[in-house]
Amino acid sequence: MVDEHGRVTTEGGHVLFFSLEMSAEQLAGRILAEQSEVPSDKIRRGDINAEEFERLAAASQELYKLPLYIDDTPALSVSALRTRARRLKSQQKLHMIVIDYLQLMQASPGSRPDNRVQEIAEITRGLKTLAKDLDVPVIALSQLSRQVENRENKRPQLADLRESGTIEQDSDVVMFIFREEYYLQRDQPARRDNETEDKFQDRAELHNTLLKESRNIAEVIVAKQRHGPVGTIELHFNGDLTKFSDLDTYHRDSDTNF
Helix, strand or coil: CHHHHHHHHHHHCEEEECCCCHHHHHHHHHHHHHHCCCCCHHHCCCCCCEEEEEEHHHHHHHHHHEEEECCCCCEEEEEEHHHHHHHHHHHEEEEEEEECCHHCCCCCCCCCCEEEEEEEEHHHHHHHHHHHHHCCCCCCCCECCHHHHHCCCCCCCHHHCCCHHHHHHHEEEEEEEHHHHHHHHHHCCCCCCCCCCHHHHHHHHHHHHHHHHHHCEEEEEEECCCCCEEEEEEEEECCCEEEEEEEEEEHHHCCCCC
């Protein structure tokens, strides 16, 4: 998401980012790490050399110039978000709205949804209406159901969208990010009861092969696209920078060298 709004702002587009989870300072730090290619943990520790400091300073100057507006007010309602977005569009320009993330929003004051599912439904309808009224794309991040963790194939599906089917219904496009490496690293094989040593070693070897092949690879799964095809796109993922980029032969070759 940082990559996407970064691309829009560098092309002159005005982006309004509602960061309901991270503070504005935390989000800016993540953007600076991605833009300067200095790992965020090194920035937090202050453990950077002169060359990295120069890159960080240059990225800070560029970030300051970008038409990016961050609102880190927690627990915003749909009506409050709508008011702020309309105000910005009337005063400046507005080309994209980003919300991180959907489940941290609240229903508008005065509405009385009976449960959380109804509340999420009201929120998604409100965001869809806002996108039409302002004629700008609204990108809303969403949590997934914990059921994903219990499946052997952990690639997310539309049914995994948490708390409401209206997220799928009201969205023009639904995309998931999946990293097999993430799950393989957390699911190291252990020898099973009544399993021979040879079978365990075969299973462990297969696990290590899959882990090596999935290293630094992210899948962008286009699960729904109202006016276009669905499918999967592979990207290169740099965890130190939280940065996604095009996957090429160089990345594949270099990532397999331990």
